Amino acid sequence: MPSYKAPVDDVLFVLNDVIGIDRYNNIPSFAEATPDLVKAVLEEGARLCEEVLQPLNRVGDTKGCTRADDGSVTTPAGFKDAFAQFSEGGWIGLSADPEYGGQGLPHTLSAALNEFVSSANMAFGMYPGLTQGAIAALTLHGTDEQKALYLPKLISGEWLGTMNLTEPHCGTDLGLLKTKAVPNGDGSYAITGTKIFISAGEHDLSGNIIHLVLARIEGAPEGTKGISLFVVPKFLPDADGNPGERNPLGCGALEEKMGIHGNSTCVMNYDGATGWLVGEADKGLRAMFTMMNEARLGVGIQGLSQSEVAYQNAVTYARERLQGRALSGPADPDKPADPIIVHPDIRRMLMNIKAFNEAARALVLWTAIRGDIAHRGTDEAERQAADDLMGLMTPVIKGVLTDTGFENAVAAQQVYGGHGYIAEWGMEQFVRDARIAMIYEGANGIQALDLVGRKLPAKGGRAVMAFFGEVEGFLKANAEDEAMAPYAKPLKTGLETLQQATMWFMNNAMTKPDNAGAGSTDYMHLFGLVALGYMWAQMAKVAQAKLADGADNKAFYETKLATGRYFMDRVMPEARAHLARIETGSDSMMALSADAF
């Protein structure tokens, strides 16, 4: 059976030593997040994840959710109790507005906790995760009345939320959606249509389920400009705000899927269900997109989370499994064979994952803090700059962390040999669960297009120039530091490669948009390499300073330096291959007619 230990120390290293969150004390939520509180929150969250959520991961997978003929859905045994503990602990509203019962702590802390939750039990984590999305939507776009009605109950976990976008004929291209909303004359609308792939669409965890639904008001324009967002509760709140009459909506079927079996993925049917507009009519997509950065960051975290838990178990197995002898001579001659962690190819897989996980965690927190600054910062210019970087990094995190997170889960499974393919060892579940993160909340090809087609050119390239400037500033500041050269030089090469790719798009994609599309996925991964490499360079700088200061935890910092070195040696060289592919353009990619495939 797999196990999990939340990487609290690594989060604290990033928050305290690399990012230095004490620098953000001027932001309200950070002022309360003292080092002691942050540590206590992380440790308490870690305990819940390790002791309550992780032991339910396998039963969630093997038993899954079941739907009764009346459309009700039962979650796997133990989920309901675990959810009660989760909501009672105040974890859903960790960074929600205290006015509605939230804890008002930084979103950065939620991001750290979300990694723990997803590592422990990704399918479980989606229930509160989607509720966090609903809370964000209502906080940003709801009326005061809607906020007062829904937010306290969503934040407490008494009710849970969902997001309803996809329909059978449209996922990426929401302009095609058909679900309609007809005004009832009393300010409410009658919502009719079918939504698919609705995570947590129906379940037994909460007394009500609050659906946020995209639909088209009768007579609205076609395409994306006629889509509105509605709040559609399973039970209509009565005058006291308690669940009242049942709304005509429900789960028509549960999807049989590859993984995340513990989460109910529903076909949702709306048969004239009563809903209320959230935000402006016909501006529903815009309302969705303002939440998208946060949701996509959350999915990127899922990629990291499966990579981390799969890694931890692969390390344990590699230390215990005896098979073969070290190439350099027996490491443990008294035993019948050496532990497989002595073999370079096993190291290769473990080091690849470790070097990714620690940089990815830093990148998530580095980006999340920009989300906090963008929302709560006191200086307008600082808020704007933070929002730029958050927007730029979101598709990178979503695309790269889920692609690589999945690859890493596969590699960790490989460490187990044949046992990795057997269900009871739990490794194949991580692979199956991790797979969805590459698809939902915008498939990774869409993330790449978002990066190249929207985020790069936005505001004259202001965001990307700011990022390049920041990395260049770091490199310049460390140009004379010889100990930093093994980190700074490969980062500099990577940055120059990325800049060359960016220039290539500027020169070749304006006139021929297919050149942008053809290079977009490579560009996203190249961007990821540089962003992760920048995290490693910063972590190496801190580790060197700590060692120079005679820090107690010497082994921790030495391991950081060795792992960062591995990243530069073995991961960064991929940058050039990405550039070579980008620079071939779209000609050979688009040469064939659709019939020729």
Added chain:
Amino acid sequence: MPSYKAPVDDVLFVLNDVIGIDRYNNIPSFAEATPDLVKAVLEEGARLCEEVLQPLNRVGDTKGCTRADDGSVTTPAGFKDAFAQFSEGGWIGLSADPEYGGQGLPHTLSAALNEFVSSANMAFGMYPGLTQGAIAALTLHGTDEQKALYLPKLISGEWLGTMNLTEPHCGTDLGLLKTKAVPNGDGSYAITGTKIFISAGEHDLSGNIIHLVLARIEGAPEGTKGISLFVVPKFLPDADGNPGERNPLGCGALEEKMGIHGNSTCVMNYDGATGWLVGEADKGLRAMFTMMNEARLGVGIQGLSQSEVAYQNAVTYARERLQGRALSGPADPDKPADPIIVHPDIRRMLMNIKAFNEAARALVLWTAIRGDIAHRGTDEAERQAADDLMGLMTPVIKGVLTDTGFENAVAAQQVYGGHGYIAEWGMEQFVRDARIAMIYEGANGIQALDLVGRKLPAKGGRAVMAFFGEVEGFLKANAEDEAMAPYAKPLKTGLETLQQATMWFMNNAMTKPDNAGAGSTDYMHLFGLVALGYMWAQMAKVAQAKLADGADNKAFYETKLATGRYFMDRVMPEARAHLARIETGSDSMMALSADAF
């Protein structure tokens, strides 16, 4: 529901036009394999795969195998009838010895057919596939009496076979195995022990099951030098060679696994079961290894097979699914959206797979024909050279075709967006089934070590020098052909990169073996790139000649040229990244102590 069409035309192109099997008429089995016969056999096999095996692929996955309390195992509904058709068609013994009822056709033809069978139903294909392994073992190492007793029934499919290597504590390191064999005094042995991961270990498809079991004769040396191979039938043949007394052996449990549910993966218990030595005592591993090349080629083919069937379905979906508009302007303005095959990033995934599949198929057939020459060739030098190349290419095919085949199945699933994650579309099954091929028959890390540690240095590097010489010869012969430059130049760069990596190992791995282990997987994939690139260059040469000759099927050859071009543009650039990683050596990979992970 997914569909499948066997790529008969593509196989014929490779066999007739690229390899030119008519050049091998001097080899007995090829003399009978006239172009008409080959075509007829492929078409008849294709029909069986498309119409009988493929429709059972999903039921095999969803229902799987079931074990009753008495240890008997029932295969999924329809498998038994399908197997009856399969064996009656003579497909098991297609390339087996006619003396024992085989068809005596080239193994190359079996390799082509095995791709079709695996694409249609990989779990089904393993039943006859493992029997082919047992046939090969008995043909090479059995006594005349054993051959007479077992081969006709295995070739006809009346009985089926298995291979029993792995035990709970040993997979890769067979020197640790504990299953013991005690002489009964009558020439037979009593076999006792537990074997795991035994594919097709128990089932209801045949009247008897012939287990080939590795065990240690009482008093034999420890380690790999004391292992013997035994034939252990489920039912002991009586005097007439019919199934008689039940042997005390059986399936203790079925493994719950990630995929290939239609195949029974058994824990096999041997409780003093009667078995007979195959080959010499204590030389069992050597006997196994002589069959290994063929078995590993078979697993490589499984990688290709899942890549091919997943690709075909992804193409269909990409042509039909309407979502978004082409970046270059609407492709189909009359429809609500364009088919997603217009999008470059969808093309990228499809072209990656197509460019791999066609070259991988050529490489499999190019290697398989060397197997035929090695076994049946009339000239000793030619046989030796063929055996060298087959041995060299086997780990490359096993490792690269299964790693990339899996990646491709994942990419094809990605083309489906959310639907790819839903079981009924069938794409996620291809991913789960493809995953095992990276693990069994020697995990891919072992393939890489076999390539770098054994195949490269063998006989003073004779095999690798011969391969380099062949590619150099091709490049030299085409140096003046300008139309070939887009294929020849990248191939030349790739070859030089591979030669540089080879040289690096010669200079750096002798004194420090960890340097070989650290670069082995990158080297294997670099080798694969060059081998696949060489196939593309040859195919391009033929396609250009055909077009110059005014061939009828112009579109077929033009598509070949465009696809080969894509391979050179977009796939080959990875070569340099592999070299860069290899040349960093093992220092950063091995820097951490086992505790530091």
